[in-house]
Amino acid sequence: MSISGLIAVPVGAPLVAAAVALVSRRRSLSGWSGIAASLAVLAAGIAIAARVGSGHVVADAHLLRADAAAAVMVIVIGAVGALATFAGVGYLDAELADGATTPAAARQYEVLVQVFLAAMSLAVLADNLGVVWVAVEATTIATAFLVGHRRTRQSLEATWKYVVICSLGITLAFFGVVILYFASIHAGASPTSALDLDVLASRASHLDPAVTRLAVGLMLVGFGTKAGLVPFHTWLADAHSQAPAPVSALMSGVLLSVAFSVVLRVRALADSALGPGFARDWLLVTGLATLLVAVSLLVAQRDLKRLLAYSSLEQMGLIAVAAAAGTRLAIAGLLLVVTAHGVVKAVLFISAGELQHVHGSSSIADLTGIAARSPLLGAAIGAGLLGLVGLPPFALFGGELAIARGMADAHLAPALGVALVLLVVGYASIVNHGAAMLLGPARAGSPAIVVSRPVAVPVVLGVAVLVVLGVVGGPYPHLLETAATVLGAR
Amino acid sequence: MSAHTYATLVDLAAGTLLLSAVLVVWRRDLQATARLLAVQGAALGAIPILSGVRRGDVQLVVVGVAVVTLRAVVFPKLIAVRLRGELAHEREGAPLVNTTASLLVTATLVIVAYALSRPLVRLDASSAARAAPVGYALVLIGVFLLVTRRKALSQVVAFLVLDNGIDAVAFLATLGVPVVVELGASLDVLLAVVILGVLTGRMHAKFGGTDLDELRELRE
Numbered sequence: 001m002s003i004s005g006l007i008a009v010p011v012g013a014p015l016v017a018a019a020v021a022l023v024s025r026r027r028s029l030s031g032w033s034g035i036a037a038s039l040a041v042l043a044a045g046i047a048i049a050a051r052v053g054s055g056h057v058v059a060d061a062h063l064l065r066a067d068a069a070a071a072v073m074v075i076v077i078g079a080v081g082a083l084a085t086f087a088g089v090g091y092l093d094a095e096l097a098d099g100a101t102t103p104a105a106a107r108q109y110e111v112l113v114q115v116f117l118a119a120m121s122l123a124v125l126a127d128n129l130g131v132v133w134v135a136v137e138a139t140t141i142a143t144a145f146l147v148g149h150r151r152t153r154q155s156l157e158a159t160w161k162y163v164v165i166c167s168l169g170i171t172l173a174f175f176g177v178v179i180l181y182f183a184s185i186h187a188g189a190s191p192t193s194a195l196d197l198d199v200l201a202s203r204a205s206h207l208d209p210a211v212t213r214l215a216v217g218l219m220l221v222g223f224g225t226k227a228g229l230v231p232f233h234t235w236l237a238d239a240h241s242q243a244p245a246p247v248s249a250l251m252s253g254v255l256l257s258v259a260f261s262v263v264l265r266v267r268a269l270a271d272s273a274l275g276p277g278f279a280r281d282w283l284l285v286t287g288l289a290t291l292l293v294a295v296s297l298l299v300a301q302r303d304l305k306r307l308l309a310y311s312s313l314e315q316m317g318l319i320a321v322a323a324a325a326g327t328r329l330a331i332a333g334l335l336l337v338v339t340a341h342g343v344v345k346a347v348l349f350i351s352a353g354e355l356q357h358v359h360g361s362s363s364i365a366d367l368t369g370i371a372a373r374s375p376l377l378g379a380a381i382g383a384g385l386l387g388l389v390g391l392p393p394f395a396l397f398g399g400e401l402a403i404a405r406g407m408a409d410a411h412l413a414p415a416l417g418v419a420l421v422l423l424v425v426g427y428a429s430i431v432n433h434g435a436a437m438l439l440g441p442a443r444a445g446s447p448a449i450v451v452s453r454p455v456a457v458p459v460v461l462g463v464a465v466l467v468v469l470g471v472v473g474g475p476y477p478h479l480l481e482t483a484a485t486v487l488g489a490r
Numbered sequence: 491m492s493a494h495t496y497a498t499l500v501d502l503a504a505g506t507l508l509l510s511a512v513l514v515v516w517r518r519d520l521q522a523t524a525r526l527l528a529v530q531g532a533a534l535g536a537i538p539i540l541s542g543v544r545r546g547d548v549q550l551v552v553v554g555v556a557v558v559t560l561r562a563v564v565f566p567k568l569i570a571v572r573l574r575g576e577l578a579h580e581r582e583g584a585p586l587v588n589t590t591a592s593l594l595v596t597a598t599l600v601i602v603a604y605a606l607s608r609p610l611v612r613l614d615a616s617s618a619a620r621a622a623p624v625g626y627a628l629v630l631i632g633v634f635l636l637v638t639r640r641k642a643l644s645q646v647v648a649f650l651v652l653d654n655g656i657d658a659v660a661f662l663a664t665l666g667v668p669v670v671v672e673l674g675a676s677l678d679v680l681l682a683v684v685i686l687g688v689l690t691g692r693m694h695a696k697f698g699g700t701d702l703d704e705l706r707e708l709r710e
Contacts, residue, residue: 063670128668128670128671130667130668130670130671130674130675131670131671131674133671133675134671134674134675134677134678137675137678137682138674138678140682141678141681141682141685144685144689145685148689148692151692153696153697153707154707154708156689156692156693156696157705157706157707157708158708159689160642160686160689160693160702160705161705161708163682163685163686163689164636164645164649164686167649167682168633168636168649168652171649171652171653171656174656174675175629175655175656175659177667177671178656178659178660178663178664178667179610179659181660181664181667182610182613182614182659182663182664183613185664186613186614191664191665191668192668194668195667195668195671208609208613210609210612211609211610211613214606214609237708237710238708241708242708297710
């Protein structure tokens, strides 16, 4: 396949599946085409990685471009997308059987999930920073009615906060893009290509520092909002806990990282235009603040889905701190954490969704004796939580180790110390809450848990991927190192 | 069009932008703010139309006409449709800060906007770019409205003022961003406004009103 055809697949395939879901009257057809589209994204990601793994950049005529960092993100979108669309079929079947949703709403769900996947692919593959912005805002639009899918008071409240806060944040980023465009034109770029990532990189040293500083600041805060970073993090737990479980998996596991990958691009630009201090200080302060907020809300958390949401916030804080270090090792470790975290969150949110469906509640107090009542879900949640807290043999372990060493190399030992203390407290809370759910005796009268195939398959596959990625790795670590170099790591 | 006429007309449009934003802060009645938004949208669209006519650039004129259609006709209409049939107290913007204090804050924000935009004006001393601080002011006023108004639709208005401000900077400083970005961004904003409108309708059905203080079930 030609390269411009190949890099169009991650955007095009989900759009085709969305069209199929829109016109198809048969649920099985739309369900399978959705899964097939996600697998096509994954396959395209791997194929792109094979072409750009040595540090090349490939581009089509004007809209899309791919480098190693984009390939990593496309792989994550495809992998978590496949798990989530598989689980989504079971979720919709169960909702329809219970009469909790209508066939029209189910179709809307399937269309929006595919549009959401296409928008995320566009956000990591677009050449023009303005188009990146359009794609990131499109993810908010696609997910708004997905968060509000259940039409309860709480989900309505979560949707409103989500749309207003994220739109405000992301609009500030657009202001930054407009100001950067002005600076780029004054640095001699032509109006049609002034926002292209490669043009910006080559003109970076000519950009007016005072104007660029404002633009970069606005973009960091704006795209950071979508990545869940402080101070605009308040939408995250509400939206992630109210959305249907497969959508939560995508929002928590992929969308946050996609937004953060844009922050990484802005960081690379800021480093070459303004020197390394500007973005580093911002990332360090917001990263540690995000960690602090997440950990303090993890300790006494009473709801499983909110627990998972705040654990994502914690991971984003860690990733921001790693990005501040900016060494090759730290950025490669960060990308491994992004990958592993996406898969872990898919496993955990899909399992949590099943538990919520069975119990009619996601309150930790209502979920008792899971390991004894359902060995499969118990093992999956147990493995997922242990993977989440960074224990070997799961892949997060390697990522966190690399981040720690990268930060030490970057002379950020004090920040590393603070981050480690916060992480340990957060992990202890997660293990504590997990043990209470999994290992305690089941409360009398707890309903039976029957795990359906659309839940069992993605959950088992997800855990297997985590172990393989953690133990074997294969060519993936090399791709991550190339990606780190492309992202301007030192 | 002579350079002098062009500069005067662009200044007039920029002045109208700022004045309409201040009036949005002053008025509480949401129907009046919808009309002010229409005026603001027309003034915003006039800027690329003027630049297009002066340079003989048809594409800019088309963009300007699209901006006028979207921001002076479609958005105010969407808000007006939502307001129809509302009770009188539901049409109030419900500000948290009283009018006098709000206007004083607005004046301060305008000064801050001029300070913040100094690097940009220093780089480009053209007559249009010298009016760019007005866009900065609209952005700041939009954020202020967003945090101090507690009715669902008044937040939509605030969001639109903010967005008009960004577009104003784009048109005044750089003749607008590339068309593909302008198109995509406009589509995003349109869809966001439609979504917020639908959510406002659902809020009515669930809460019997659109007071955002009702949204307090989800917290730690």
